[in-house]
Amino acid sequence: MKATLITGASSGIGEVFARRLAARGENVVLVARSAEKLNAICNELGRAHGDVVAQALAFDLSEADAPERLFAETERRGLEVETLINNAGFGSQGEFATLELARELNMIDLNIKALVALTHLYLAPMRERRRGAIINVASTAAFQAVPYMTTYAATKAFVLSFSEGLWEENRAHGVRVLALCPGVTTTNFFAAAQMDFTPPGAQSPEAVVDTALSALERGRAHVISGWGNYLRTQAERLVPRSVVTRVAGSLFRPRTVKTEVQS
Numbered sequence: 251m252k253a254t255l256i257t258g259a260s261s262g263i264g265e266v267f268a269r270r271l272a273a274r275g276e277n278v279v280l281v282a283r284s285a286e287k288l289n290a291i292c293n294e295l296g297r298a299h300g301d302v303v304a305q306a307l308a309f310d311l312s313e314a315d316a317p318e319r320l321f322a323e324t325e326r327r328g329l330e331v332e333t334l335i336n337n338a339g340f341g342s343q344g345e346f347a348t349l350e351l352a353r354e355l356n357m358i359d360l361n362i363k364a365l366v367a368l369t370h371l372y373l374a375p376m377r378e379r380r381r382g383a384i385i386n387v388a389s390t391a392a393f394q395a396v397p398y399m400t401t402y403a404a405t406k407a408f409v410l411s412f413s414e415g416l417w418e419e420n421r422a423h424g425v426r427v428l429a430l431c432p433g434v435t436t437t438n439f440f441a442a443a444q445m446d447f448t449p450p451g452a453q454s455p456e457a458v459v460d461t462a463l464s465a466l467e468r469g470r471a472h473v474i475s476g477w478g479n480y481l482r483t484q485a486e487r488l489v490p491r492s493v494v495t496r497v498a499g500s501l502f503r504p505r506t507v508k509t510e511v512q513s
């Protein structure tokens with residue numbers, strides 16, 4: 251059975267991907283840690299779209315062998331994953347030196363390692379079929395350092411670069427690859443990152459997902475969601491990187507961090 255696999259589908263952007271694609275008649279496989287939430291969404295999608303099969307697979311993708319176990323499970327279920335949406339991810343806020351190292355490394359395991367492993371596992375059959383698509387959720391944080399969200403921004407820079415490279419490598423093999431770069435979006439992200447504020451100018455996850463699906467249709471390598479976000483990332487290219495880094499630092503510095511910054 252053909253299906254779209256979405257990681258981080260229990261809330262936010264991933265949940266909206268699941269809802270949008272099920273409404274288009276696509277079978278969906280929803281992956282995240284919260285089995286109950288996933289089952290509730292799948293039941294709702296099954297009721298709303300009678301011809302659609304929605305399946306929940308509870309995995310902690312930051313565990314070392316989780317991508318391989320997930321791939322084996324979708325194979326066992328006879329699922330032909332035509333579209334893979336690597337969306338699961340989280341961030342943290344604070345001075346890197348004072349953040350818990352285990353959590354920073356866990357973020358790298360989820361935001362980078364699991365994404366790379368899942369891409370590798372599902373890309374091979376897509377290339378054999380000469381058909382498929384992969385959406386990797388990066389961020390506008392991918393375009394510059396973000397002090398006080400330093401590890402997070404670096405993981406997203408990886409996702410953007412990795413996806414653009416794969417876009418070019420796979421064009422001739424019938425597989426489309428898109429890096430989706432949302433700016434601030436109204437989801438659980440900021441609560442999960444234990445941030446003490448939500449930056450202004452947020453988009454809805456629905457707007458972000460619609461931008462992604464339209465960019466995928468047009469064969470784009472990356473897309474920045476929202477005109478304001480697009481213009482900001484373009485303007486940054488005209489300014490020295492150190493200035494951009496300082497401005498980003500002033501925006502994302504937690505209220506608890508003193509501002510005795512030397513010039």
Ligand SMILES: NC(=O)c1ccc[n+]([C@@H]2O[C@H](COP(=O)([O-])OP(=O)(O)OC[C@H]3O[C@@H](n4cnc5c(N)ncnc54)[C@H](OP(=O)(O)O)[C@@H]3O)[C@@H](O)[C@H]2O)c1
Nearest residue numbers: 258260261262263282283284311339389434435437438439
């Ligand atoms: N919101 C924003 O402003 C924003 C901006 C740019 C980029 N993004 C990116 O968008 C993506 C989606 O985030 P969101 O904004 O929709 O936030 P969200 O509502 O917090 O969603 C995150 C999803 O990832 C899942 N997840 C977290 N840890 C996991 C793990 N170890 N294994 C499997 N699934 C895990 C969560 O489900 P469980 O807790 O059930 O596991 C949830 O479904 C992330 O990659 C994020 O970096 C967000």
